[in-house]
Amino acid sequence: MADYLLIIILILAFMAFQAHLDIRALKRRVGVLEAGASARADDSAEREAASAAPTAEPAAEPEPASNVAQGPWMAAQARVAAGVGEERETGGGPGTEKRGFNWEHMLGVRLPVWGGAALLLFAAFLFASYAMEQGVFTPAVRVWACGAGAAIFLAAAFFARWRKIANWGRISGALAAVAIGLGYATCYLATAVFAFWPPLWGAAGSGLVGLVAIAIALVFGRLVLVLGLLGGYLAPVLLGELADGWTLLAYLTTVLVASHAVAGWRGWWTSALFSSGLALLWGAVWGFFIHNPRWDSGLDLTLWLLAIAMAPVAAELVARADERIAIMRRDGPVAAAGGSALMLILLGVEALPGAAFWPGFVAWMAFLAIASVLRPRRMDLAGVAMGGFVVALVLWRDPEPGVRLGVLIPALPIVLGAAVIHIAAGRAQRIWASAGVAILMVSVLSSLVDFDGWAGARDVPQIWAILCVGLAVAIVAILVALRGTSTSRQIAPPLAAGASGLASVAIGLVVEPGYYALSAALQVAGLGLVFWRYRVRTLLYLAMVYVAGYLGLIALGHGVATEFAGDITSWPYGRFIPVLALDDAPWQTLIVPGVALVTGATLFALAVRDRLVAVIDFAGLLVLALGVHLAIAPLAGADPVRTVFVFGPLWFPLHLGTAAAALWVASRFGRQGLYWGGSIIAVLAGLALVRLVVVPVTDFWPRMEIAGIAIFNLATVTLVLASGLLVVIGRLIKPTGGEAGRWAGIGFQALGGVTAFVWMLVTIRHGFHPDLLQGETLRVERYGYTGGMLAFAFGLLWLGTARDAQAIRIASLAVALATVGKLFVFDMGGLEGLWRIGSFLGLGLALLGVSWFYARFVFGVGGRHGQEGGAAGEASASPA
Known part of the structure; x- marks a missing residue:
């Protein structure tokens, strides 16, 4: 009995809190209505004052007689009860007013009602406890006395409402709640305490009390409805099981339909959502704890879940026509339909063939599609059906092909037919076209994996490719048939994107069967083409999704292929992972997708400038x-x-x-993604050149295989082309990258010069030692290096003079000085006596000659204009 008392107290506390929330909502609504009425009255008064004569004086407004007669306190209470605050009367505007909470009214009028109801229940509990301790009454008398108390309180509730006593609405509701509580107590005493009734009778009695509560809620308010819902749904759990599943189905359906009928009639959509939530909870308990899908067909449970989805929509049929749509009215059917669909899917995944869950799921989709067509304001139900279908395809692993076809064949016409009907009626045409294309794509891709898996797709890829091409052709035929219509302008972008996606899947199946990453990259190019034609920004966002999908698939597939040795098809979604190492098939995994990404970015860039296009450019170039x-x-x-x-x-x-090429396109067309991608590739290639060529050559000499003869060999192809491209990259990167770009350009051009210098050295070495550049360095070879360096220096000098590039001339001077030093210090280092003296004499004369050459040909210092030419040379040598 103590537990029973605690339950009663908790229920009454909940009822009081719910009443408080309802009163607050009512006050807010009354305040909004009065603010609107006041604003209209103010506007009318202003118009009348503007049209009246200037000398006319406004007549004094008489004070309401009711307020005069009742006094100021009663007038203030009347204003509070009507939702008008004190601030409103003292001049606050409707936008700045803030009505305070009247604690006196709460403590004096509202709380005593529910406090009295709680005390009445507590008194009944104490009386029953005393009677049991003293043995005054027999168990049967106690049970019937409790039932008689319920009837008396219910009669008192009707009497209070009939007589319209003061505060009759709250008092009658409280008395009705006490009556419902005593009714549940009667069933509890008769079943659980005294075992006077069998469990079936107790459950039936509690259900009857719940139905009575739901019925009288039309008269006594939504709190009685909530109490009836709690007792009605909990009765079979607390008081014993019903006879079988069909009896349970009939009972729960009665409670569900009755509660939604009352909620729809009175507009209590919050209570309807609460009833749906309790029904879904019952479905979960029934499906996952009571029902055994391996031996039971589950038809009764399937019908219960369908009833949960149907009842909220049917409740709108009994709603009053003048009722405004509220948020719970919009969201309640969606929540109920989504929850019932999820349970149908989860139960269907675990059930054996022949269970009713998948046919029930198809019936669920058909009901939602039909409801969305018959009641256009409930279009979202068709969207719920499509979402549930996608969830089913994703969660449904390793199905029987026959069962899967049995769902796919009726389900696709249902959801696609609903989309077509809404499009034909002109309702959100682009949204429904996009949803239909998405459903078709998910169906094709999931079926490709689930029916055949990787092995099947690799065995007969042509069949799947033909299917995809056929669907793409059908979509194009629809576009051609609707060309020039207003409908075509709305549905053409998503349909064209769908056709492009199907074509991408077909190409991927032919190139690398089942490799979805390649298809995702190809779809980026297809979306770029559609975007270039229709200029719908959503396609750019969709392209980013495909880019992310492609990158995720190649990373996951490469990781699994290189790090995991087991069979991933046993994983829940292992069949969807393209297990293919990047280095095993670079053309399929990277090169063709990279070209597709850059092509798609180019098509997007022709129509719009956006950072997302730069992201696609960057990713495609690096790939x-x-x-x-x-x-x-x-x-x-x-x-x-x-x-x-x-x-x-x-x-x-x-x-x-x-x-x-990327840097040139970036500078020419403003493609920032290509600029950064090209810069990164150039840096990495330059570092590789230094690491593999420049640094090893400084060891004189590493082993290097060079095919061909001196000059006409692969080293010339590699280093000459690399040197020229580095110089070009330096020129391209300078004007775009600001100060950092200027220094980066200088660095690339310097590396290009170093590469050319290394080519000269390697060519000379290869001429003397063609076998891996190995062998003793002869004196004539050293003189060959000196000659080559001198020629290189004069080449730089000519280039720097012709282009008026001071940096190149300085580099030529450095090479010339290094050449002279090498010649007289290293090449002639073995000379002795007069030869040694002559070498140093020659070194001095050579340095003087270098100075004369630069003064004469670089700075233009002539013999007859010594002073003037020297000044001019100094001026030209000074930096700008």
Whole structure:
């Protein structure tokens, strides 16, 4: 009995809190209405004052007789009860008023009602406890006395309402709540305490009390409805199970339908949502704790879940026509339909073939689709059906092909038919077209994996490719048939995107069966083409989704292929993972997708300038460069320094050429993504050149394989092209990157000069030692290096003079001085006596000659204009 008392107290506390919330909402609504009425009255008064004569004086407004007769305190209470605050009367505007909470009214009028109801229940509990301790009454008398008390309180509630006593609304509701509580207590005493009734009788009696509470809620308010819902849904759990599933189904359906009928009639959509929530909880208990899907067909449980989805929509049929749609009215059916669908799917996944859950799921989709068509304001129900269908396809792993076809064949016409009907009626055409295309794509892709898996897709990719092409052709035919209509302008972008996606899947199946990453990248190019045609920004966002999907798939597939040795098809979604290492198939995984991404970004860039386009550019360029690297990398072998002129003729020109092309397009068309991508590729290629060529050559000499003869060899192809491209990259990167770009450009051009210098050294070495550049360095070879350095210095001098580039002339001077020093210090280092003296004499004369050459040909200092020419030379030598 103590537990029973605690339950009663908690219920009454909840009822009081709910009443407080309802009163607050009512006050807010009354305040809004009065503010609107006051604003209209003020406008009318202003118009009358403007039209009246200037000398006319306004007549004094008589004070309301009711307020005069009742006194100021009663007038203030009347204003508070009507929702008008004291601030409103003292002149506060409707936008700035803030009505205070009247604690006196709460303590004097509202709380005593529910406090009295709680005390009445407590008194009944004390009387029953005393009677049991003293043995005054027999168990049967106690039970019937409790039932008689329930009837008396219910009669008192009707009497209070009939007589319209003061505060009759709250008092009658409280008395009715006490009556319902005593009714539940009667069933509890008769069943659980005294075992006077069998459990079936107790459950039936509690259900009857709940139905009575739901019925009288039309008269006594929503709190009685909530109490009836709690007791009605909990009765089978607390007081014993019903006879079988069909009896339980009939009972719960009665409670559900009755509660929604009352809620729809009175507009209590919050209570309707509460009833749906309790019904879903019952469905979960029934489905996952009572029902056994492996031996029961589950038809009764399926019908219960369908009833949960249907009842909120049907409740709108009994709603008053003048009722305004509230938020709970919009969201309640969605929540109920979504919850029932999720349970149907989860139960269907675990059930054996022949269970009723998947047919019930199809019936669920059909009901929502039909309801959305018959009641257009409930279009969101068709969206719920589509969402549930997608969830089912994602969660439904390893299904029987026959069962899957049995769901797909009726489900696709249902959801797509609803979309077509809404489009034909002109309702949110682009949204429904997008939803229909998405449903079709998910169905095709999930079926491709679930029906055949990877092995099947690789065995017969042509069949799936033909199916995708056929669907794409059908979509294009629809676009052609609707061309020029207003409907076509709305549905063409999503339909064209869907056709492009299907074509991408078909191409991916032919190139690499089942490799969804390639299809995702190709779809970016397709979306770019559609965007270029229709200019719908949503397509750009969708392209970003595909870019992210592509990057995620290649990363996951490569990680699984290289790090995981087991069979991933046993994973929940293992069949969707494309297990393919990047270096095993760089063309399919990186090169073709990279080209597709850059192509898609180019098509987007033709129509719009956006940072998202730059992201696609950047990702596509780096993916392409990585694919080229992995395609050429096997040629490097274990020692990339030795084979640098084997793979280098392809690797360096391709990477540096890609970077140069990207930087040129960026400077010409403002493609910032290409600028940053090209800069990164150029830096990485330059570092690779230093690491594999420049630094090893300083060891004089590493082992390097060079095919060809002196000058006409692969080293010339590698280093000359690399040097020229580095100079071009330096020129392209300077004007775009600001001060940092200027220094980066100088660095690239300097590296290009160093590369050319290294080419000269390697060429001379290869002429003397063609076998891996190995062998003793002869004196004539050293003089060859000196001659080559001198020629290089004069070449730089000529180039710097012709282009008026001081940096190049300074570099030529440094090379010339280094050449002279090498000649007389190292090449002639073995001379002795007069030869040694003559070498130093020659070194001095050579340095004087270098000075004369620069003064005469660089700075223009002539013999007849010594003073003037010297001044001019100093001026030209000074930096700007």
